[in-house]
Amino acid sequence: MSEPTEPTAPAEAAQPLDTRVLARTVEHLAERYAGVFPPELVERVVFESYATLARTARVRTYLASMAGHFADNRLAALAHAKDRDASGVVQVLFVGVHDTGPAQIAAALLAHYAQDTVEVRSAGVLPGPAVDPRALEALAARGVEAGQVYPKPVTDDVVRAADRVITFGSPDAVAVYEHTVHQHWDVADLQDAGPEQVEAVVQELDDRVRALWAELQG
Known part of the structure; x- marks a missing residue:
């Protein structure tokens, strides 16, 4: 390497x-x-x-x-x-377009379930100014503490470190390394979404993250 x-x-x-x-x-x-x-x-x-x-x-x-x-x-x-x-800790990176919605939600959910057994990060290709407050509200309603979250640009160092890269928006958002498992989750963005749509997106992400966590444990 x-x-x-x-x-x-x-x-x-x-x-x-x-x-x-x-x-x-x-x-x-x-x-x-x-x-x-x-x-x-x-x-x-x-x-x-x-x-x-x-x-x-x-x-x-x-x-x-x-x-x-x-x-x-x-x-x-x-x-x-x-x-x-x-290092025996699995590194998972969620990459969204702006790192303000689905990527942040998925990262917070996996960190909540996995605790310190997985290193979780999120990033954006074109990071926005702030995380969507509706995402934070939906997480809080599930008892998930998001902590200090803010949109971050995707950088080569975090991509290189990742064992898993999960993309939103475009499957070609980042070029992953040979050692990395890449998945693309076709999940709707939160932009212009109503309350019911936001809840549906969060629930879908929760289901996907739980399945990912079970897979990582296996």
Whole structure:
């Protein structure tokens, strides 16, 4: 397997107040991944993650915090791809068009059922500004805590790390690697959907995720 691709895109200038938060995040993650990645790579991923999220963020209040979470997630993916055989945790990636509806719902449901036995991620080809609030309401009604969720761009590091990639919208949304099992779920989007349609989509996703979880356990 080839080595993980290091992020190379230049980071946009961070807001002054965010720069201090990002600097602390770099220190924290550099300690966490000491011996795995050099500090320079950690810093690059953190500031690149900030720049990427800033392009679609409507509200910047928690942007630095979200960037830290996003960077940690990407570094974990890179570490898994770097030493895949050493990790016994299955990596599942849900990819939607905007990462605001079905992909987020499916990821939250699988994380709820699998807990820490599966590493679950979601991403979007063209990430939107925010997760559809109706998706969060439908999950809450099922007792599923979505946690800190926000639309994220699909990146090579998370695709490379994935053992399973499940796409929505277009089956060709991402090019998966040879070791990855790819499935396409033809599920309706939530855009312009009424309450009954939203509930139907969530129920279909719940059924599919339960079947996937049973398969992964087997």
